[in-house]
Amino acid sequence: MGLMKTDRLIRFDNSYSRLPERFFARLAPEPVAAPRLLHVNRAIADHLGVDADWLAGPEGVAFIAGNRVPDGADPIALAYAGHQFGHFVPQLGDGRAVLLGEVIGRDGERYDIQLKGSGRTPFSRSGDGRAAIGPILRELIVSEAVAALGVPTTRVLAAVATGQPVFRDSMLPGAVLARVARGHTRIGSFQYFAARRDTEALRILADYVIERQAIDTTGSVNRYVAMLDAAVLRTASLVADWQSIGFIHGVMNTDNMSLAGETIDYGPCAFMDSYHPGTVFSSIDQQGRYAYGNQPAIAHWNLAKLAEATLPLFAEEESEAVRRAQASIDAFPALFEAAYARRMTAKLGIRSARSGDMELLAEFLELMAADACDFTLAFRRLSLIRGEVGPDWDLGGMFRNREAFRAWFEKWRRRVTADEGCTEAERCGAMLAVNPAVIPRNHLVEEALADAEATGDVSRAVHLMDVLAAPFDEKHDNTEFALPPRAEQIVRATFCGT
Ligand code: AMP
Numbered sequence: 254m255g256l257m258k259t260d261r262l263i264r265f266d267n268s269y270s271r272l273p274e275r276f277f278a279r280l281a282p283e284p285v286a287a288p289r290l291l292h293v294n295r296a297i298a299d300h301l302g303v304d305a306d307w308l309a310g311p312e313g314v315a316f317i318a319g320n321r322v323p324d325g326a327d328p329i330a331l332a333y334a335g336h337q338f339g340h341f342v343p344q345l346g347d348g349r350a351v352l353l354g355e356v357i358g359r360d361g362e363r364y365d366i367q368l369k370g371s372g373r374t375p376f377s378r379s380g381d382g383r384a385a386i387g388p389i390l391r392e393l394i395v396s397e398a399v400a401a402l403g404v405p406t407t408r409v410l411a412a413v414a415t416g417q418p419v420f421r422d423s424m425l426p427g428a429v430l431a432r433v434a435r436g437h438t439r440i441g442s443f444q445y446f447a448a449r450r451d452t453e454a455l456r457i458l459a460d461y462v463i464e465r466q467a468i469d470t471t472g473s474v475n476r477y478v479a480m481l482d483a484a485v486l487r488t489a490s491l492v493a494d495w496q497s498i499g500f501i502h503g504v505m506n507t508d509n510m511s512l513a514g515e516t517i518d519y520g521p522c523a524f525m526d527s528y529h530p531g532t533v534f535s536s537i538d539q540q541g542r543y544a545y546g547n548q549p550a551i552a553h554w555n556l557a558k559l560a561e562a563t564l565p566l567f568a569e570e571e572s573e574a575v576r577r578a579q580a581s582i583d584a585f586p587a588l589f590e591a592a593y594a595r596r597m598t599a600k601l602g603i604r605s606a607r608s609g610d611m612e613l614l615a616e617f618l619e620l621m622a623a624d625a626c627d628f629t630l631a632f633r634r635l636s637l638i639r640g641e642v643g644p645d646w647d648l649g650g651m652f653r654n655r656e657a658f659r660a661w662f663e664k665w666r667r668r669v670t671a672d673e674g675c676t677e678a679e680r681c682g683a684m685l686a687v688n689p690a691v692i693p694r695n696h697l698v699e700e701a702l703a704d705a706e707a708t709g710d711v712s713r714a715v716h717l718m719d720v721l722a723a724p725f726d727e728k729h730d731n732t733e734f735a736l737p738p739r740a741e742q743i744v745r746a747t748f749c750g751t
Pocket residue numbers: 345346347348349350376377378379380381382383384504509518520751
């Protein structure tokens with residue numbers, strides 16, 4: 254009876270598992286002892302046409318836990334390689350995840366449903382194939398917040414506790430999540446076949462990405478160059494989004510960069526509190542390779558690795574292939590700068606950009622860096638300013654060098670009032686719609702994770718998620734969720750938790 258019901262509830266249509274056998278390993282998720290629901294994302298379930306009540310019930314929980322594979326699913330662990338912190342590893346792959354299959358959403362788009370933390374696979378190496386509840390909840394909270402901020406990201410359909418411990422530095426409760434993505438092809442997926450000199454596979458994978466990501470190849474000298482161009486454009490836009498909200502991915506290895514242009518693989522990620530380009534949270538990033546200010550350059554470097562891997566597809570003649578790849582990759586800095594400038598001028602309340610705007614931004618950021626000002630709060634308070642402001646106003650109080658700040662502020666005010674055809678109320682409204690009141694602040698995330706780890710109770714995490722679902726809502730201003738951490742609350746490192 255249950256199986257029949259499942260049949261009708263999720264309609265899988267698997268395109269990746271129809272690719273050649275060497276692209277993946279076929280295997281079922283490993284069942285767990287005592288699955289228990291942590292969270293169901295009703296909006297995503299509805300979008301995918303999955304009954305949320307069913308998902309929250311015993312059959313749905315068994316499905317997320319990997320204890321029952323629904324009919325129509327074709328579970329596979331994907332093969333990929335990757336540069337980890339600059340070092341090439343020819344075989345990584347899904348070591349603790351299985352792609353169950355794909356479903357068509359209400360928008361007609363195709364979405365992968367992948368279980369993460371679902372047990373060992375042929376790609377597990379020395380890992381246990383499992384995930385602890387903390388990192389699972391971090392991915393849930395942070396990815397949903399990133400989505401609410403309007404940034405492309407994978408989503409979480411649901412998460413369950415396994416009832417089994419995982420062994421890290423200490424013994425922790427295990428958990429599994431179901432991730433929803435517009436694709437799981439990574440830069441490292443191409444590198445996997447490039448390392449094996451398997452040009453046929455590179456071509457098949459590139460054709461898959463072009464079709465799946467609806468990449469327009471018309472007008473391009475070569476369809477695979479069009480794919481690289483699309484990756485360059487999407488990645489430039491994505492990283493500009495990250496910079497504009499102060500998001501630090503933490504592990505921008507090439508295996509964590511998606512061809513779908515989505516934020517993927519939430520590990521030791523974090524939102525920056527006080528502004529500084531050198532900000533790093535990940536405890537595994539000792540050198541600061543993936544610091545906030547390095548993200549654009551690293552994205553560029555990663556795209557160059559994609560170009561190297563797919564080089565044989567660009568032209569018959571190698572010199573021509575190199576020329577085409579280089580031209581595509583060289584476009585990144587300007588594309589990034591343009592995307593970044595659009596977002597940051599909007600954050601400043603500037604409607605039509607002019608020369609000098611980026612200097613105005615740079616000066617604001619410098620003032621913030623000098624006084625370790627909270628990035629999110631500074632932009633939010635700038636958005637809340639209306640009319641004339643007195644000496645003790647909120648934003649000014651954030652800067653020790655009041656004189657320098659006041660000079661910048663007057664310059665800013667002259668600049669925004671020069672934008673014609675825009676009233677103050679309109680400008681404030683536009684700024685409040687791009688400068689969030691609330692972000693998943695590390696101290697709040699850590700508190701929610703610690704609670705769940707200690708007691709299994711996720712109510713704090715769920716409440717935090719409810720707040721983060723409406724990041725621009727003025728009802729959050731001046732609440733504990735909008736405030737930066739007090740000195741004793743500051744989180745200095747986030748752990749990868751693998
Ligand atoms: P990540 O840093 O989470 O992006 O993972 C990097 C690589 O390590 C991927 O190939 C993962 O599948 C693998 N991996 C991470 N954690 C585990 C684990 N607990 N067991 C097996 N493989 C893992």
